[in-house]
Amino acid sequence: MSKKKKGVESNPYLKNPDIETTDGKIYTKRNPALMTREISEYSEKEGLFKFRITSLKPLNPNNKPDAFETEALKLFEKGEKRYSIMKIKMA
Incomplete structure (x- = not known):
């Protein structure tokens, strides 16, 4: 909890x-x-990195998982420990 300030x-x-x-x-x-x-917003503004929390049942609709996250979360529910994909750029 923090004191509410302007903004x-x-x-x-x-x-x-x-x-x-x-x-x-x-x-x-x-x-x-x-x-x-x-x-995350602060670090992205500073040009560092971006991250977020998502869920298959997010309270905030802006936290809805994308296709990769949805697939990974469903596998995690089934007991998977890791999930990754490799994207290959073809010339």
């Missing part, structure tokens, strides 16, 4: 995402998925 969005996927103290300070809840998204 900080409340997480729409959390029930009661903001808490107001008796002295009027407002704090907003931060969950791992939100923090992961924010860190």
